[in-house]
Amino acid sequence: MEWNVRKTLYFLTWMLVFPFILQAACIEGDCRNGKGTFIGEDGRRYEGQFMGGFLSGDGKLVLNDGSIYTGQFMQGKYHGTGELVSPDGRRYSGQFRDGVIDGIGTLTRSDGFRYEGEFALGRFNGHGVMVYPDGRRYAGEFRNNVIEGQGRLDYKDGSSFTGRFVDGKPAGRGVRLYADGSRYEGDYADGKRQGQGILGLPDGARYEGAFVDDLFDGQGTITFPDGRCYTGLFSMGKISGQGRMVWPTGYVYTGDFVAGMMEGHGVMEYPDKSRYEGEWQQGARNGQGVMYYAGGSQYKGEFVNGEPQGQGTLVNAEGEKITGQFAGGKPVSAPVPEEGAKSKQETKDTIASGEKKPSAAAVAVVQEQKKEQEAAPLGKAAREDGLVSADGFLFSDSSRQEKFTGKTRYTLPDGSVYEGEVKAGIIEGKGTQVFPDGRKYRGEFANGQRNGQGEYSYPDGSKYTGQFRDGLFDGKGVYAFPDGSAYEGEFARGMFNGMGKLQYKDGRKYLGSFRGDLPDGFGSLQLPDGSVYEGGFKAGRRNGTGRLTSPDGHVQEGEFLDDQLVEMK
Structure with missing residues (x-):
């Protein structure tokens, strides 16, 4: 999902890291302290403001590959608000810091791709909105160029996922709305339904329970549109294992299922209070079993396709017992009463119960389920x-x-x-x-x-070394960025959280509290020029009470708001 995004950002970051310290070739104006025009030996052309021999202030820079930057500079680097356009149609408009995309901005490509939101060190990081050429739209959190955290992904067909993402895929709790009206709410792992969840289908069926690889698997309950309800075990999307099926007409089966059919040992309770306990095959009574009839009779023996057939014993309500062969639900020709029976009489309480029993087909679960379109093949x-x-x-x-x-x-x-x-x-x-x-x-x-x-x-050279928990960075560790920046300290759920130290590539050093990957709380920031700030931070910026000490020893103390001193003490 994020491959093209990574490629785009790497290109832009590479372009932004060049400092533009002037050597010569000032062709017009004051290229030292004022406005002028400068052409470099490699063909780049700059028109704008200068300070101390550096590109500083507003200006326009045209590179020899055709790329154009228009905006603010500071000490030879892109810094402030600006716009960068590349020959292939890529365009970034927003904030820059120390020559790198950093802050709020918008990135577009000629193929229709668009990202609008927060950047850090040239990467998508924080909150943003991403629109893909194929019509998908994501709004939520990003980390290190990857969709990571809470967000919502909308698909071209009208379906959507809202919840947590890890490595660009749904993971954790979330809600998936499908184009056909189905709705799933529950656990995800690696982009698939995995764990506990609830799936409602457009025909009114509803499943609540365990999922594995997008399918019903484990303990769960499914309610069908016709009113049937099953609670028990599932395997690979089908009713399989021990369970209990209840029909709205009063039938209740408790026992074994295989591939959605009653199979194995089980007990069926009928609306007329009769009861069967024994073996089942293909949804019907087959094998050894006992049938207790509502009229008081009892048959124990073999069953075939739901009826007594083979060797068995019938005991009627009066206590008469007949043992022998049965076929079609009745004794086979002139059975002899066992010793102790009162008399031989025609059995009026037919062996077959005579009630309409639930068909085998009525037990089957939907064989196929929808798979996530973005998930890997199962x-x-x-x-x-x-x-x-x-x-x-x-x-x-x-x-x-x-x-x-x-x-x-x-x-x-x-x-x-x-x-x-x-x-x-x-x-x-x-x-x-x-x-x-x-x-x-x-x-x-x-x-x-x-x-x-x-x-x-x-692959880009980033590396984390430290403690993991449930697959995420959690505990103490070190995260090294490919540009040489590094964080060492505490992590929680994959983010910088707790006490830590962040060393920036430009020489800045921060030591203090972090929250959600950013300095937050009390900390100390040392700048390359020797300035030191000690005090409060919020969302990566100086906020609250703090003290700024300049290299010459001058101290400013007061209240800071978004990196600005707003009230002196």
Whole structure:
């Protein structure tokens, strides 16, 4: 989702890092302290204001590749408000800081891509709105050029997702509205429905329970449009395992299901108070069972397609017992009463209950479910070294009786490759995970996730070394940016949170409290010229009571608002 975004930002950042310290070639005006025109040896042309021999103030710079910057400069760098246009149609309009896109701005491309929001160090970071050429629109939080945090993604077909994102995909709690009127609210992982959730379908069906890989899987409850309600186990989107189905007409079945059908052992209670307990196949009574009839009779024996057939024993309400072969629900020719029976008489209480029973087809669950369009193709993980992957575990044998423990190389459903330790069928211990886009994690795992000490690197050179919890940066660690900036301190849920130290590439140093990736609380900021500010910060800017000490020792103390001293003490 974010590949083109990364490419665009890298290009712009590369263009902005050049300082423009003048050497010579002033062709018009005052290129020292005033207004003038300057042409560099590489062909770049600048028209605008100068101060101390640097580009400072308002001006226009045309680079030799055709790129044009119009806006504010400070000491030879883009700084303040400006607009940068590249020959291929990319255009950025907004704030710059120390030669880098930083602050509020808008980035557009000729293909229709548009981002409007916050930038930090040349990257999407903070709140923003992104419109894609294919019609998708995202509004929410970004971190380090990736959709990360709370937000809403709208699709061209009218569907949407609102909730939390991790690595550009839905993760955590969220709400998905589909174009056909379906609605899902619940847990997500790696862009798929995973965990607990509620799915409402346009025909009125409603499922509440566990999901795995977008499908009903685990314990749940589904209510059908015709009034049926099932509570129990599901597997791969179908009713499978132990459960209880209730029909609005009064039937109640409790027992085993396979692929949406009554199969195995179960108990059916009928509206007329009769009751069957025994074996089922393909949604009908098949095998050994006992039928208790409303009139007081009881049959125990074999059933075929719902009727007594084969060897069995019938005891009527008067206590008479008949043992022998049955066919079509009745005894086969002249059965002999067992010793102790009162007399032989025609059995009026027919063996077959005679009631209309729920059909096998009525039990089946919808076989297919909608998949997330943006999700990776579903399926079992690749099998290597003779191992079998199923239900979230690695097994040593095809019968899935023995969960694997040891070391292996294992391709996960998202395409990443894990190499390392596995315990009781789950990734646990030390290992390495390499993602298709070049990201790499090396360190400790627990419960199938990154937990403990580890190192996470990105293709652009960014790297985090430290503690992880539930797959996110959490605890103490160090995050190194590709431009040389670095943060060392506390993390929470993947963000700078707590006490830490941030060293900027231009020499600035901040030591203090962080919140949501930005300085927030009390801290100390040391500037390259030797100035030091100590005091309050909010959302990365000086806010509240503080003291600014200049290199010459001069002290200004008072109230700051958005980096400006507004009230002296």
